[in-house]
Amino acid sequence: MRTTIIGLGLIGGSIAIDLRKAGVASMLCGVDANQANANEALRLNLVDRIGHLEGMLVDTDVVILAIPVNVLTRLLPRVLDLISDKTIVIDAGSTKGSICKAVQSHSRRNQFVAAHPIAGTENSGPSAAFSGLFEGKTNIICEGNKSSEQAMNKAMQVFDALGMNTIFMEADEHDKHVAYVSHLSHVSAFLLGHTVLDIEKDEKNIAMLAGSGFASTVRLAKSSPDMWAPIFEQNMEYLSQALQEYIIHLQRFQYHLLKRDSVQLHKTMTEANNIRRILEGIETKSTTVKPKNTITA
């Protein structure tokens, strides 16, 4: 399949590497608003050609958008305007409600598959891309009933080639669950980093006193604001609910702390320990045998 990737960063670049490796992409075309990124992606052989949007959409089979979600909602309708009948479009955005809404009445809505391949690192740009990023991870497709069978089949070819386990969900359900499980942990890390930098004026103290535990907890604070600020804004309602819940939990813990209520502190921490069971599942996720994907919705 002739494949065009719009956005040649960590996600777009890693998709390119593995689609080529799997032999799914016969020709890889790339588009990036940042010319330096586009050039680097070409130099790293992530794609075969780079160029402007219009030129790169001619005669292509699959278009994959891997760009910040605020740009996505603006660019997606325009991409659908420009493609031919045989082309299908997939997005990789971390929000799904706003994106689906942006094309809900588009005449080519059925050529679009709304997806969220859940994978990433705290790094960004073409040089952050690597093979295997998506292997064994979960991919979510939303509003699958609005995509044509042809579009769905081609999209599944892509996600199967990446080694992903695809599941189906309502866009609104998606946004609610990822607010808690993904977006909240990013906010928690960004603000932990911000608080510590704010208070510990002497950065030497942080470097000297911090162990691997602090490094792990704050790691996501290295993530790209260009990518994450728009995600937080588009998922504002569910994220602010999740954040409010987190703040209430922290305040309750602080209350028990101020009262030196050992029993309650211990109880809360013991309950939190249950996360161990779930984390073991995540850590083994990428090493388990990939189940056969079937379209179930």
Place this chain on the structure above:
Amino acid sequence: MRTTIIGLGLIGGSIAIDLRKAGVASMLCGVDANQANANEALRLNLVDRIGHLEGMLVDTDVVILAIPVNVLTRLLPRVLDLISDKTIVIDAGSTKGSICKAVQSHSRRNQFVAAHPIAGTENSGPSAAFSGLFEGKTNIICEGNKSSEQAMNKAMQVFDALGMNTIFMEADEHDKHVAYVSHLSHVSAFLLGHTVLDIEKDEKNIAMLAGSGFASTVRLAKSSPDMWAPIFEQNMEYLSQALQEYIIHLQRFQYHLLKRDSVQLHKTMTEANNIRRILEGIETKSTTVKPKNTITA
């Protein structure tokens, strides 16, 4: 040196392994209130002998206490009561104010060195112990001027053998800085885990939607409540200040989020990105050449 380790978990066990490896400990005796832990430590060859406190203190050169800080403040004065003139005692507690206070008027105060070797993982128990845990990490000694030269020299032999970089600090300063840099990140992770478990009643959703980012942020929620609840209580004043700062930062972010104030959200996240520079330092900490330790205070 004949060495007695009280508390045969991750910290005590890892100290035992590396003191033996370095040839510093000629005979390793172990004490653990939990008989199953003591037996396992013996089976794993972490120590040569196990026994009751009184017996294990006879004729020993160095006693190392690696037990929860609430037990430490109770047991430390008793250990000082029981030892002979030639024995020195080191603790490895994560708080220093309460521990120093517990023995401030003890007649053998100068045989004690108050230390905090900053290292650990989210795992606990003798089987979690491993060689190299302390290599290249920071060790903090507090109230060094209250320890005799003989005690300090023996303690430095221990921390040098572990490969640690020792620095000196006031106990109160120590407690203030670790509240922000270590204890707050533990609270942040425990409560993130608790919040997500509370809201996402179906644990399958968490396992399916969580990526490596969530796993990293919440990792410390697996830590032992027996160890951490007493640390939080002993450092209540500084930790509740740190926690209040964190809550205020989260609330301010939520305010900008509710207003969809892109500029402020972006600004906060860009400032938090500065943590990258510090984390690079931490990640290379254990691979850099160990500077020669010198007692500077």
